[in-house]
């Protein structure tokens with residue numbers, strides 16, 4: 001897909017979508033690991049449910065997305081709640097985050113494998129990566145159909161193998177697939 005078509009697709013999705021999206025499970029279940037008042041980046045933030053969640057925890061939040069529609073919706077929601085966030089329309093592949101610039105980076109339902117080294121570099125020493133996205137092993141039709149945008153088995157562990165794993169969950173198709181947390185993987189990892 002050409003870049004302008006990609007942008008048009010995301011703008012349309014963000015225009016038509018109701019609400020701001022879901023807070024990522026990796027964040028909700030592990031927010032006790034986060035140091036308050038530290039800096040956080042929501043990378044490819046969409047309409048910003050995660051960015052707002054982090055801001056409500058008292059973090060200094062930066063949120064970037066390719067889509068101006070998404071960023072405008074996030075800005076409106078932040079203003080309504082009197083939350084201070086730094087937002088920008090930014091292509092994070094063309095302009096990745098700067099070296100050692102954040103205490104926490106959250107990536108939710110966005111996968112560009114070439115970006116992994118830049119994400120690691122962008123964490124400050126002791127910084128945490130929170131990552132959650134779809135896996136190729138799945139029991140539902142949720143998420144993108146192309147395996148390019150879905151993780152292979154244990155792939156988050158490989159992409160970020162220089163970080164110290166603190167939380168990892170990926171159930172694949174093991175056991176009773178009607179139960180559990182399926183179709184996705186989550187990682188919390190620390191830059192030591």
Ligand SMILES: C[S@@+](CC[C@H](N)C(=O)[O-])C[C@H]1O[C@@H](n2cnc3c(N)ncnc32)[C@H](O)[C@@H]1O
Pocket residue numbers: 010021022024043044045046047048049064065066067070090091092093094107108109110
């Ligand atoms: C599936 S949405 C996930 C949004 C949000 N992280 C969430 O969990 O709700 C993927 C997001 O990636 C954004 N995106 C796609 N390519 C991008 C790029 N190169 N740079 C920045 N954002 C990008 C899209 O605009 C979209 O908001």
